[in-house]
Amino acid sequence: MKALAAAVFLVLVSPAAAVPPAVPFAPLQEADPFEGAWSPEALEQAAEPIIEAWRKGGPQAGDAALEVALARADGAPERARILTAYGVYLMVENTSEDLTIGSTLALPYMQRALDEGRSGFPADSRMLAVLLHDAATTEFMARGPDTSATAEAWLEEAHGIRRDRLGASHPETLSSLVKLAEIRGQPQRLENDPARIDAVSRLYERLLTAEPGExxxxxxxxxxxxxxxxxxxxxxxxxxxxxxxxxxxxxxxxxxxxxxxxxxxxxxxxxxxxxxxxxxxxxxxxxxxxxxxxxxxxxxxxx
Structure with a gap:
């Protein structure tokens, strides 16, 4: 899940075959926050019983199952993981060509995941950067040009963490700048202002200095x-x-x-x-x- 939208589409295009095997929760490895308990497969595993309750009984039943899972969680990092999993798979369940509906449903849970992450992860951790980025991305998918200044600040914070830990040219670092560019590049925000257009293009321009990724x-x-x-x-x-x-x-x-x-x-x-x-x-x-x-x-x- 290198970006929240990518995670959603990854699930949508994957064969809906057998449920993946259980992935035991383990302490996050700072070296890679997209593996182990936070991999797409593990998030799907965590979300499945809550989403099944949502399917059968609607939002109220889903929320009840979520609160049970959160009460059983061992600490804030695991609560952040469960909330993230539920948010992502709410989008999967409610998506179409337009992600607005699913992302609107998911947004409160992604914001709660970020709140848990702030209390459960170091302020300079890559995992906190992931939660910041994902909460902002979800809000952008839900609100488009009406995305809040708070969400932009989340992306700026995520970018700062990633720059300090990974370097300015790492693809993970640049992903936060690209998302900022997408938000600020909405036509309703630009108003054909040449200075604003130039500022957005300068955010994208840093891609030219990127390190090779996958x-x-x-x-x-x-x-x-x-x-x-x-x-x-x-x-x-x-x-x-x-x-x-x-x-x-x-x-x-x-x-x-x-x-x-x-x-x-x-x-x-x-x-x-x-x-x-x-x-x-x-x-x-x-x-x-x-x-x-x-x-x-x-x-x-x-x-």
Missing amino acids: EGDLDYAFAGWMGFLVDARRPDEACAVLQKVNQQAERLRLNMDYIGFGLGEKLMEAGYEDRGKPLVMELDVLSFLTGGDRSGNPPRCGP
Whole structure:
């Protein structure tokens, strides 16, 4: 669960086969807060009996089962884990193409998880950063441009923790800046103000200094940066970013077919057909679907 939305979609596309085996709770390993008791499989295990009560008896029954589980929990870290699990799987149960409904239901539980985390984890721990990031992400999915200044402050706090513990260029650190950029880049917030657009783009720009992560980690973020610039009616800047990203593609193991095709579609939808058409026409569909390259040919916008 490297971001809350990613966790939700991971569950949605996974085969709904057997329930995963139990994962015993163990003290959090600071080295990786996404493994062990906090892995997607373990969170699903923790949520299942509470979600089953919710399915059978509705929100009141779900809340009753949740309170029983919390009363049995051994300390604040475990309560934070149970609340997180319930929040994530409320979204899974109530999601569609629009995550607003599920995230609205989940938000109070993610906020409670953060409260427990503040009392159960060190103030500079990666786990607290995860809870801060996830609570802010849930609020953004629920409220969009009406996301609160408090949620933005959570992301700034998460970014500070991750920067100090992992370094400014770690993908986990940059993920909090990208989420801030997504919130502040909402058209209702920008109001076509050039200074605000520039400020959001500068948040995204730090992606160019990223350390390599797992394959595919940064594809969505780079695509989001270029899509933001197209939406802001800055197609030339979006295409210039594409050229910079091409230079980082091998180092960061980026899927340039995905990134280039996404930009091409955005450009064409926005009326910049001459700029976007080559990106779409040059796509090797088979390569795109399998996550491959386009035989070394970097994607480029039209003139």
